[in-house]
Amino acid sequence: MIEAVIFDWAGTTVDYGSLAPVIAFKKAFKNAGIELSDDDIRQDMGMAKWDHIGRILELNDVKRQWKEKYSELPNNDDRKRIYKDFQQELIHYLKEYTELKSGVLKTFNYLKEYGIKVATTTGYTAEMMKVVQDKAAELGYTPELVVTSEDVKGLGRPSPAMIKYIMKEFNIDDPNKVIKVGDTLVDIEEGLNAGVKTVGIAEGSSLMGLSQVEFDELSNEEQILRRNEVKRKFESANADFVVNSIFDLVQIIEYLNEAMDKKW
Template sequence: MNKQIEAVIFDWAGTTVDFGCFAPVQVFVQIFEQAGVPVTIEEARKPMGMLKIDHIRTMLEMPRISAAFEEVHGRPFTEEDVQTLYGQFEEALMKTLAKYTDPIAGVCETVQTLREQGIKIGSTTGYTREMMEVVTREAKKKGYAPDFLATADDTNQFGRPYPYMLFRNIEAFQIQSTKSVVKVGDTTSDMQEAKNAGVLAIGVIVGSSEMGYTEAEYTALPEDEQRKLIEATRKKFEASGADYTIETMPDLLPLLEQIAQPVML
């Protein structure tokens, strides 16, 4: 049996652009600081990949942050607080987003090779359509433009881990079977999105939000520290349902060749 891959659907920040997924993280930290409830980078990263308003809600539901909010404000958080924080997040992010649109090393070349093989290039994101207008415009100038983009604005605000953004890609490409589709992402919510859609889930490690390092920080690490970081991140992906992991984007090509090999029955 030969497994033909018809489409690869990528996440954006931390997967194809914005090494380390830093554009949203800094803003999450900033808005919680302004609300009198400082959060750690680790706490800000934990829900990464979700629709950003869901991300904020999930952070507020974390026991430590929830208790801190109640202590500072004298009451539990409400949906109105979620909306207020999200408004602040959106305003701040839009001011800096264009700076975080550089394609990650190997992405443009890998996508070009996939296209030459007749494979469709799709994408999903935790950003809104308005945010993605900035990201897609700037990334295209720098050489990266997938064939299709779905945001939660296209799915009645059901973002990850719901599978609907992936289904929009599959529908647009007129693909009959989810078994012919691969999702590549850099967060545990990407893996959950893929599993819920019934497509293969591949976690990309170096440059991922799960790893959480800038390119300069990662490059400066001794090789043994890099290996420890890679293996720790790999375990996170595997624990969240990844079928495969790759260290960098160029590793995707030989992996897809391996997946497509005939299986001896």
């Protein structure tokens, strides 16, 4: 039987489209005179933010812009300065964008009703998560365990360290009894590296990159096309399952429980 579900935060349970970090990254880099596209940011979304900034600074276009502006490539001090700006910007925007996605409370209540433990992993720091966690709690979403890379010696995604930490805390030895749910490829990598079942969320995901309003304005045909694009990306990362919305997770849990019953 499934004993625990581990959710991501932005784009999975809160912040439809994972907008807050994108806005904060753009603002922090713009403060340094560098323009970023959404694609620049989203390709490594889900990583610990210090690592993510490092990845962005390695992009060819970013290095080109930096060289043109400063006549040299960015160094570790530059990275620290951008990270500090990013933290300040993100904490500001988190207060605005921490709204639960549709279906989160229904799914959370289902999990509680059936005694399935709920934990989370994230690319956010503990300071960032304090803002998100408090706001989510006001809205009724209260996971039992909220883990950041700071709890595991800085080992962020795609390392399995946060998931293994949660399993130890929950006294779960069998990874087949755990599901990791996320909206980025890094979420799936994290779950695969830990040996747990993985589920990708399509709608409201960072991979789709649309706000709720933008998605709702699409025609039915366009919505199907965008879901299928995201589904292919998750499948290419070897996700075990891909669902449209978080409430579809209930069907996955029931399917896995039934399969395990038959096995035994």
